[in-house]
Amino acid sequence: MLEHKINDIKKQVQSDVLEIKNGAELFELEKKYLGRKSEFTNILKNLKDLSPEERKKVGELANRTKREIEKIIATKKQELDGAVDLEKERIDVTLPGARRGVGHLNPISIVRNEIEDIFTSMGFEIADGPEVETEFYNFDALNIPADHPARDMQDTFFLKDDKLAMRSQTSAMQARFMQKHKPPFRIIAPGKVFRNEATDATHEHTFYQFEALVVGENTNVGNLKHIAEVFFSEFFRTDVKVRLRPSYFPFTEPSFEFDITCTMCGGVGCKGCRGGGWLELGGAGMVNQNVFTAAGYPRNKYQGFAWGFGFERLAMMKYKIDEVRLFHGGDLRFVKQF
Amino acid sequence: MKYSFNWLKELSGTKNSPEKVVEFLTMRAMEVEGVEKIGGIPDGVVVGKILEIKKHPNADKLQITKIDVGANNYLPIVCGAWNINVGDMVPVALAGTKLPNNMEIKAAEIRGEKSHGMLCAEDELGLGKDHGGILILSKNAKVGEKVSKYLGSSDTVIEIKVLPDRAHDALSHVGVAREITALENKKFDYDFDGLKLPGKKSKVLSVKIEDKKLCPRYIGAVMTDVKIQSSPLWMQERLKACGIKAINNVVDATNYVMLELGSPLHAFDADKLKVKSEKLNIVVRRAKNKEKLTLLDDSQIELNNSDLLITNGATPLALAGIMGGKDSGISDTTKTIVIEAANFNAVNIRRTRTRLNIKTESSDRFEKDLDPNLAEKAMTRIIEILEHTADAKLEGIVDVYPNKIKPWKINLDLNYVNNLLGENVPTKEIKKILAALGISATIQPYKAVCVISTFRVDIKTPEELIEEIGRVWGYEKIKPQALIEPVEPAKINEQVFFERKVKNILVGLGFDEMYNYSFYSRRDTEICGLNDVKHYELANPMNPEQELVRASLVPNILKDVRQNLKYFQSFDIFEIGRVYYPNNNKVEEKRMLVMTTVLEKDKSTETFFHLKGASEDLLEHLGINDANFNLDIKCPSVAHSGRTAGIRINNENIGIIAEINPTVLAKYKIKNRVAICEIDLEKLLAETPKTKTYQSIGKFPTVTRDISMIVPEGIAYAQIKNLVQKTGGDLIHDVQLFDYFEAKKSLAIRISLSAQDRTLASGEVDEVMRKIVLKLEKELRVEVRK
Known part of the structure; x- marks a missing residue:
């Protein structure tokens, strides 16, 4: 009889608890079934009136059931603790987010980082030189003596005093580096260079180059091709071939104009490469022995290659930018896109 | 420089198209900056026969012609010229033709009469300046055929960016033609290198060079009986293709030879070389400081002692190698001329022209260091030309050339060629390539003894020879090769x-x-x-x-x-x-x-x-x-x-x-x-620390206490913070500002206290806080709110 009653109470609790919506109701439920005046408490109080066997049997059940009810209530309590009316709290998730405002690198920096990372992974050291350079390092040490017509090949910004110039090429750092290091070495030198040239959509008087300089005892034109192909394939994430055409720079012999297969069409010809399949990137060559001797190396002991390519060209190709003056234009509408 | 493809073709004998030649040059020699087709009479201009000429009923100055243009086509054409006769063969621009002067021919009515085309004058076909009348063609011309079959060749102008290393020889048609023959593996037909001056010594001209360093060679040639007139059409066409205006046969000849051989020439009126006698004098000397000269372009320049002048011994005639003087040039009535073919010091020319800010075709070439032997070839050529185009007669020549430049030798290590290029070029090929470029190579074990022709001023080192070999052989044949030096970790910058x-x-x-x-x-x-x-x-x-x-x-x-x-x-x-x-x-x-x-x-x-x-x-x-x-x-x-x-x-x-x-x-x-x-x-x-060091996160609880205060004028927050930290010492974990009012300068700080080794007792905290408040009040006169 009593056992049935106890089991009924448990069942009642199990069904009642489903209807509970908040803490107050749960409190009422707990009071109702386990409170001092509850039926259950009454049963427990009256256990003493039973026979010893009965008392043992029913007592055990009652205590077990009490623990079970307590557990049901505790579980429900936990459930109710974090509960809110989710529907009431519905929001318009398409409203704009509260932006923290992250900044942006100038694309020249992005390209520069990529170049530095690729070359670092190929064992190249990153070197550097001054931007205000002496005529010696900018010209003489590069086999461009005073009054040489090759000084006209780059329109240089000269300073009024001290035989100084804004460096017209990163190659100005070659002799500086070689005076302090012995081959073999492989370096790149990214940096700012200056040319006194009229500006337009594809010409800037201030731009960035990265010099590569690899010197050893047997460095050859094939090595130049290889390093260049590995680098550009990695940079553009596509298979790039290089092409060398004859050119002239006083600081290299032989000298090359350096082209790569068009990264848009892969060399078949498209609008981007004006149908030719090749993109012109800059100058390269085998280091002139006069540059080695100017840096204090013995003549014909070493061989090396060098190139100087512009960052802007690469960034323009990569990001399809059609106006070079944007890089130094200081316009946030440009920078914020990268 | 602009090059005429027709001219290059004549010199090199190439059978290739301009496009093919441009491709060769680009890949193996020099950068081509532009290609432009020019000239040529349009296809819509055909040979017509005049069948009839009538007066125009409504215009006195016009005539109506009937023209046979072949295929039973007889066109009425109104014409304003009067030099035509029935039976003449004339160029007829058919309706729909666009002429070189951009005039578009349409069928029209002129004063009420139909006109189906136009009879053309020379200038309308882009052939010359003559607008005197309709161009009359040969009677042998066939009716209906394109006039371009008979007249006015078309040409392709190739613009090449000649870099300083090749400016010695390749700012000339001969130089580029030599490249073309070398790249096509052929030989030059005409022996420009063999041009030798006629032996005739001048009896009237004397040449004196005062500064032989600045003027290594001076050749003067006296030519008499000169007839100043227009140059032949073919010469004018070539000059025009190269962007040079035709002036007269003498000036044109100097320009023509410059374009052909690369050596600037100058022509003086012989009368201007006379001083008090009939002798012709040329004295090459440095200018005096502040000496003045009026140039051909009417500009007046002031010179200094480093500039070089051509004078007649008394007055300056020309700024050497840069520009002639206004007063010594030839005129329409000149009969006797003195031609100058000389060589000047490149650095000095460059200094003078940079200082004076003058740039001419002549200075452009001289400042790139020309071969003194080139002057002789150029002089020989211009004499030859003027004898034909000006009926001139050579009186004689004076050649002052104290230090003769001879071909030089370079020993080329054949292993070095392959080691630098990274490509094995067969020795036979090396010899052949060099020979085509005017360099004779004698092969010995492991080396080639190369004799360099004097016009290749740029070739002084083995590397320069290797460049010639590499480019003609073809850089595309060189295979990419990995570096053999071991890779070491790159030093971090x-x-x-x-x-x-x-x-x-x-x-x-x-x-x-x-x-x-x-x-x-x-x-x-x-x-x-x-x-x-x-x-x-x-x-x-x-x-x-x-x-x-x-x-x-x-x-x-x-x-x-x-x-x-x-x-x-x-x-x-x-x-x-x-x-x-x-x-x-x-x-x-x-x-x-x-x-x-x-x-x-x-x-x-x-x-x-x-x-x-x-x-x-x-x-x-x-x-x-x-x-x-x-x-x-x-x-x-x-x-x-x-x-x-x-x-x-x-x-x-x-x-x-x-x-x-x-x-x-x-x-x-x-x-x-x-x-x-x-x-x-x-x-x-x-x-900046090279690396960060971990600070152990305290195991013992942190206690926070707040102080709010009013701060007197002139006391900075940093002073308060410093004082708190100093007073509390190691127990101060952090000090934060959490409230601040500018007016009255009241502020509140939260102090976090903790110890590394124990839980702070509240008494200990109270004691520290008491000290802090005391110090703030005493040292900074802060009013702490309690």
């Missing part, structure tokens, strides 16, 4: 990677990166109070706005601010770049960071602290927690004197943070407040 790290932190903090020019204007230095800083000045600035080399990043970033305020109300920007200034005769080149913050106008009071917070975040991320923002610096005039602090790390002043002085902002027309932080990046790197 700390400064470069540090700057990159700073950039990345700043980007994370919301700063956008600017790249600015390294130049600014004098006005910028005045506005920004930089007049006292010594600046480098550009000798040749683009414009006055970019006249000075920047000694500070501030002016240009302020201009960025002004520009961007047009589109943005608030932003954070930065630049990392170098500044440069003279310091004890040395170039000081510093790597600087400038950070700038602009907020909306209604938040302007927060601008400074917004930027200060960002700079503190930057330093904290780099591992610097004890940067000191202090008032110990002299406030520069660009900064707001009440809102400026120096930034110090470990006793090293690394930078400054400030609001920009509003008067400066007004001058840049910036309406918002701007805060700026400038940091020396080399100093910052030096103070």
Whole structure:
């Protein structure tokens, strides 16, 4: 009889608890079934009136059931603790987010980082030189003596005093580096260079180059091709071939104009490469022995290659930018896109 | 230089199309900058026979013709010229034809009479200047055929960028034709190198060179009975193709030979070489200081002792190798001329022409160092030409050439060729390639003894020979090869990677990166109070706005601010770049960071602290927690004197943070407040810990206590914080400002206290707090609210 009653109470609790919506109701439920005046408490109080066997049997059940009810209530309590009316709290998730405002690198920096990372992974050291350079390092040490017509090949910004110039090429750092290091070495030198040239959509008087300089005892034109192909394939994430055409720079012999297969069409010809399949990137060559001797190396002991390519060209190709003056234009509408 | 393909074709005998030749040249020799088809009579101009000529009924000056243009086509054409007769063969431009002068021919009615085309004069076909009448063709011309079959060749103009190394020989048709034959593996037909001066010595001309260093060779030739007239049409066409205007047969001949062989020539009126006698004198001498000369182009120049003149012994006639004088040139009545073919010192020509800012076809070539032997070839050629085009007779020649230049030898190590190129070029090929370029190579074991023709002034070293071999052999044949040197880990360039790290932190903090020019204007230095800083000045600035080399990043970033305020109300920007200034005769080149913050106008009071917070975040991320923002610096005039602090790390002043002085902002027309932080990046790197060290996270609880206070005028927050930290010592875990009212300067701080080895007893905390309050009251006269 009593056992049935106890089991009924448990069942009642199990069904009642489903209807509970908040803490107050749960409190009422707990009071109702386990409170001092509850039926259950009454049963427990009256256990003493039973026979010893009965008392043992029913007592055990009652205590077990009490623990079970307590557990049901505790579980429900936990459930109710974090509960809110989710529907009431519905929001318009398409409203704009509260932006923290992250900044942006100038694309020249992005390209520069990529170049530095690729070359670092190929064992190249990153070197550097001054931007205000002496005529010696900018010209003489590069086999461009005073009054040489090759000084006209780059329109240089000269300073009024001290035989100084804004460096017209990163190659100005070659002799500086070689005076302090012995081959073999492989370096790149990214940096700012200056040319006194009229500006337009594809010409800037201030731009960035990265010099590569690899010197050893047997460095050859094939090595130049290889390093260049590995680098550009990695940079553009596509298979790039290089092409060398004859050119002239006083600081290299032989000298090359350096082209790569068009990264848009892969060399078949498209609008981007004006149908030719090749993109012109800059100058390269085998280091002139006069540059080695100017840096204090013995003549014909070493061989090396060098190139100087512009960052802007690469960034323009990569990001399809059609106006070079944007890089130094200081316009946030440009920078914020990268 | 512009080259006529017809001319190159004649010299080289190439059978290839212009396109093919251009491709060859580009890949194996020199850069082609442009290709343009020119000339040629349009296909719509055909041979017509005049069948009939009638008077125009409505116009006295016009006639009506009936023209047979073949295929039973008889056209009525109105014509205004009177030199035509029935039976003449004439060029007829059919309706729909566009003539070289851009005139488009249409069927029309002229004064009521039908006209189905046009009879053409010479100039209308682009053949010459003659507009005297209709061009009458040969009776043998066939009716209906294209006139271009008989007249006016078309040409392709190839523009080549000849670089300084080849300017000695390739600024000429012969030079480029030589390349073409070499690339096509053929031989030159005409022996330009074998041209030898006629032996006839002049009896009337004397040549004296006073400075043989500046003038290694001077050849003068006297030519009499010269008939000044127009050059033949073919010569005019070639000059025109190369962009040179035809003038008369003598001037044209000098230009023609220059284009052909690369040697500038000059012609004097012989009368102008006479001084008091019939003798013709040429004296090549240095100018006197301040000596004056009026040039062909009417400009008057003042000379100095380093300039070289051609004189008649008394008066200057020409600025040697650069431009002739106005008074010594030939005129329509000149009968006797003296031709000059000479050689001048390249450096000296370049100095003079740079100083005087004159650039001519002649100076362009002489400044690139010409072969003295070239003068002889050029003189031989022009005599030959003038005998034909001006009926001139050679009286005689004087050649002063004291130090004869002879071919030189270079020993070429054959292993070196292959080692430098990374490609095995067969010895037989090497010999063949060099021979085609005018270099004879005798092969010996492992080496070739090369004899260089004097016109290849550029070839002085083995590497220069290797370049010739490599390019003609074909660079595309060289296979990419990995470096054989072992790879070692690249040494890390700390400064470069540090700057990159700073950039990345700043980007994370919301700063956008600017790249600015390294130049600014004098006005910028005045506005920004930089007049006292010594600046480098550009000798040749683009414009006055970019006249000075920047000694500070501030002016240009302020201009960025002004520009961007047009589109943005608030932003954070930065630049990392170098500044440069003279310091004890040395170039000081510093790597600087400038950070700038602009907020909306209604938040302007927060601008400074917004930027200060960002700079503190930057330093904290780099591992610097004890940067000191202090008032110990002299406030520069660009900064707001009440809102400026120096930034110090470990006793090293690394930078400054400030609001920009509003008067400066007004001058840049910036309406918002701007805060700026400038940091020396080399100093910052030096103070940045190489690595961060872990601080153990306290095991014992932290107790917090608040103090609120009213602070007297002149006491800085930093003083309060320092005092709290000093007084509390190791027990002070942190001090935070949590409440601040500018008015009455009341503030509240929260002090966190803890110990590494125990839980602090409340009595212990009370005691420390009591001391702190006491000190604040006593030393800083702070009124602590209790």
